[in-house]
Amino acid sequence: AKEAGKARYEIFDRVMHAHAVNQLQLESDLRDAIAHQELLVNYQPIISLTTGKLTGFEALLRWEHPSRGFVSPAEFIPIAEETGLIITIGEWILREACRQLHTWQLQHQLSNSLTISVNLSSKQLREPTLIKKIEQIINETKLNSSCLKLELTESMLIDNIEAVISTMSQLRGKEIHLSIDDFGTGFSCLSYLHRFPINTLKIDRSFVNRIGEENENLGIVKTIITLAHELGMDAIAEGVETQQQVNQLKALGCDQAQGYFFSKPLSGESAELFIATHKI
Ligand code: C2E
Ligand code: CA
Ligand code: CA
Ligand code: CA
Numbered sequence: 001a002k003e004a005g006k007a008r009y010e011i012f013d014r015v016m017h018a019h020a021v022n023q024l025q026l027e028s029d030l031r032d033a034i035a036h037q038e039l040l041v042n043y044q045p046i047i048s049l050t051t052g053k054l055t056g057f058e059a060l061l062r063w064e065h066p067s068r069g070f071v072s073p074a075e076f077i078p079i080a081e082e083t084g085l086i087i088t089i090g091e092w093i094l095r096e097a098c099r100q101l102h103t104w105q106l107q108h109q110l111s112n113s114l115t116i117s118v119n120l121s122s123k124q125l126r127e128p129t130l131i132k133k134i135e136q137i138i139n140e141t142k143l144n145s146s147c148l149k150l151e152l153t154e155s156m157l158i159d160n161i162e163a164v165i166s167t168m169s170q171l172r173g174k175e176i177h178l179s180i181d182d183f184g185t186g187f188s189c190l191s192y193l194h195r196f197p198i199n200t201l202k203i204d205r206s207f208v209n210r211i212g213e214e215n216e217n218l219g220i221v222k223t224i225i226t227l228a229h230e231l232g233m234d235a236i237a238e239g240v241e242t243q244q245q246v247n248q249l250k251a252l253g254c255d256q257a258q259g260y261f262f263s264k265p266l267s268g269e270s271a272e273l274f275i276a277t278h279k280i
Contacts (some may be wrong), residue, residue: 029065034092038064042265045274046117046236046258049250054278056115056149058258059097060265061089064235081121088126091133098141098148100268105147110274117149117179126163131170132269138174149177149200154186157196165196172197173269179236184224194231201228205239208259212244225252 033039043057063071080086101116124130138145150171157164157180168178179200184207203224210216221237228235237249240259249257266274 042267042272058117146175151181
């Protein structure tokens with residue numbers, strides 16, 4: 001038994017070691033990814049549930065690794081955050097997404113319609129130069145700042161509340177929209193939610209994807225929508241996959257939705273085709 005335990009431990013140890021080596025390799029590869037232009041942006045359509053029209057896109061990072069193929073952001077964003085690379089990568093996707101939306105607006109004569117939502121990491125939010133960088137990107141890309149939406153997670157609202165409120169207020173002062181992503185998963189303290197200048201609550205996919213058949217989580221989704229409206233915010237449901245979910249969300253007064261039912265995240269080219277073939 002002792003021998004078997006030891007063997008098991010050695011296997012465990014080897015697996016752990018392989019994992020660590022893999023992480024280190026990914027980290028060093030990620031450093032090259034920007035320079036080698038292996039990062040790209042996908043765009044997932046967001047749809048108004050009241051009009052059925054396209055309202056904008058969420059920009060989602062993709063990494064096409066030369067030998068591993070596509071690496072999921074769930075795998076490399078944590079590494080980017082640990083190593084601080086998220087600062088450079090985050091600035092890159094922000095610029096790329098703003099530039100892309102402005103190009104589409106010009107090409108399709110959309111003036112200031114459609115929005116682009118970009119995910120912000122906690123490291124970026126705490127960066128003293130964030131506001132300056134965003135200002136620079138807005139000037140450079142000529143995008144109207146009210147077309148930019150930044151997505152933050154609930155956990156970013158917990159520490160250093162006053163500093164976070166100050167940064168958020170400065171962004172709101174520039175007419176940039178602020179959304180709370182994955183709402184409902186972070187156990188944020190509801191009693192101080194109203195202190196943050198937030199425009200939108202995005203209901204996490206884990207709640208949305210079970211309202212269809214089992215009506216499980218319907219109460220949670222209903223509560224989040226009501227909460228958003230009470231606080232003067234709007235609600236976006238993410239991870240919407242079925243017509244049934246769409247119907248229920250509409251009945252609950254949810255404002256917008258995003259998910260495979262409407263479209264998977266698209267390449268820039270496909271997203272442009274989506275604009276050309278959908279009502280806006
Ligand atoms: P997120 O911000 O919650 O993004 C939504 C995720 O749900 C995306 O996964 C999207 O592809 C997926 N999704 C959308 N609709 C559906 C659906 O109907 N069904 C299912 N099963 N999934 C759906 P993705 O692209 O793999 O991104 C994962 C996470 O990585 C994002 O979650 C976000 O937290 C992070 N991420 C992605 N891009 C960036 C970025 O540029 N910066 C930062 N800081 N994080 C990013
Ligand atoms: Ca998001
Ligand atoms: Ca989300
Ligand atoms: Ca998420």
